[in-house]
Amino acid sequence: MPTNNNKIKTGLYFGSFNPIHNGHLMLANYLVENGGIDCLWFVISPQNPFKKKDSLLADYHRLELVRLAIDDFPKFQASDIEFSMPKPSYTINTLCYLSEKYPNREFYLIMGGDNIEGFYRWKNSDQILDHYNIIVFPRNGYNANQYLNHPHVHIVETPIIEVSSTFIRESISKGQDVRYFMPQKVWKYIDEMNFYK
Secondary structure, X not given: OOOOOOOXXXXXXXXXXXXXXHHHHHHXXXXXXXXXXXXXXXXXXXXXXXXXXXOOOOHHHHHHHHHHHHOOOOOEEEEOHHHHOOOOOOHHHHHHHHHHHOOOXXXXXXXXXXXXXXXXXXXXXXXXXXXXXXXXXXXXXXXXXXXXOOOOEEEOOOOOOOOOHHHHHHHHHOOOOOHHHOOHHHHHHHHHXXXXX
């Protein structure tokens, strides 16, 4: 993977993390150990004011769940950077802001094969491709073949983990016990707060 001087290679894993689960953590763990980055930030996406809320927990609860999940792993960090940015939040704006705020870091955008397929529709996608590295992990039924030879797109063959936040929310709403799909502290917080029930 191309490097930029001695900057800290920092992966940015965007998501609603509603809730964060072991699949997110296993993927992130794999990437910091095998994906060519030094550390990884979980960037919690704020509630989009133009979308129906449904079962999305408040921003600060999802941030707290991420913090609980990663508090004993020094290569991970929770980021609420988008909470204070204009809505809706566009990835290019967040990348530009972080690059300016942390000049000692080189940021890598992390996304699944499902997202890279429709990446051309993102705001300023060409600018992102020109100035930032993108790490793509596989998702069943999707591929990143159109970017195979792009110098800034790095396809990493991570294990495919078929666990979703939707499955966890739906299971909890049915009264099912899914405590082993997430860190114990995360499960305890969700259970005590009666989330998703």
